Amino acid sequence: MTSPSDPRRAAVVGTGLIGGSIGLALRARGWWVTGRDADPSAADRARALGALDEVGEDPGAEITFVATPLGAVVHEVTRSLRQATRPGAVVTDVAGVKAPLAAQLTQPGFVGGHPMAGSEQVGIDGADPDLFVGATWVLTPTATTDPDAYARLQSVVSSLGAEVLALSPEQHDTLVAMVSHVPHLTAATLMNLADRAAEEHGALLRLAAGGFRDMTRIAAGQPGIWPDVCAENAPAIVAALDTLLADLSGMRDRVAAADKAGLLAELEHAAAARRSLPARAVRPERLAELRVPVPDRPGVLAEITTLAGDLGVNIHDIELAHSVEGDRGVLVLVVDGDVSPRLHDALTGRGYRSTSRHLE
Secondary structure, X not given: OOOOOOOOXXXXXXXXXXXXXXXXXXXXXXXXXXXXXXXXXXXXXXXHOOOOOEEOOOOOOOEEEEOOOHHHHHHHHHHHHHHOOOOOOEEEEOOOOOHHHHHHOOOOOEEEEEEOOOOOOOOHHHOOOOOOOOOEEEEEOOOOOOHHHXXXXXXXXXXXXXXXXXXXXXXXXXXXXXXXXXXXXXXXXXXXXXXXXXXXXXXXXXXOOHHHHHHHHHHHOOHHHHHHHHHHOHHHHHHHHHHHHHHHHHHHHHHHOOOXXXXXXXXXXXXXXXXXXXXXXXXXXXXXXXXXXXXXXXXXXXXXXXXXXXXXXXXXXXXXXXXXXXXXXXXXXXXXXHHHHHHHHHHHHXXXXXXXXXXX
């Protein structure tokens, strides 16, 4: 454990809701956190609220979290990597779109990330040190990602209580369009629809009960991030919106035709699917360790971690043991014991000879 006189050091660029929550969570675990924001008053407020130890730069930080709007990420990541003086320093981001960033940020020390956590609160005053507990935090390694940088970041993110899921940048953008981007746009559209109707029917919004409030809660989030997100992920968002519009059209037709049986079937299917959504993960009592000999070549880490993500296998811990000689190493993965055979079989199918043992 790091002594108080020599804490681990992190930097946060952008001290809004997510950056502030990262700072609070790290400080709660003994890290020394330095940070800055394009708005100096926001950084000062973050320090006053305990999200930062100090306002400013820290070139010696072990890890830097870039929590700026999407349009500033490339500049800030590049700047942080260029200024880093610590060997093996890691820089990550929290943006909701990954593929355009991955195409521009190919430095080995950069690992793309996206914590799937948020709040209707806006800015540093909504920051919460427990925001990431039980949440999914996506990491998007690529062929240029340094395996050691990924392993260090995965360990830190897990220590904040998050469950790490590895996806390719492109797969992330397709999936998140469906479960994050389109729901936000839908909530905003529904809220605006009701607000316009309320101009004619003053009592309308007073009738807004739990269901309406639950559906539109996310519309209260920070509007400023969404134009960039929609511009950068337009193809996936448009495709998901087209599917939603087609399904809504089908629902409209059932209502218009008084198709009670069709409506009931759709609603029952939706109810069953909603009840089947996975609860926030609980760390298992029994884990398994997979040891995978891997060649020293670009992309092997991304291939294996995204394979695990495709299979729904959560990686609790990861380490790359380098060979003293030769061009091979051993990737050590700690996963849920009950799904380790699934990953083992998939790795065998890809030509990897893994071994597995349960950890008691």
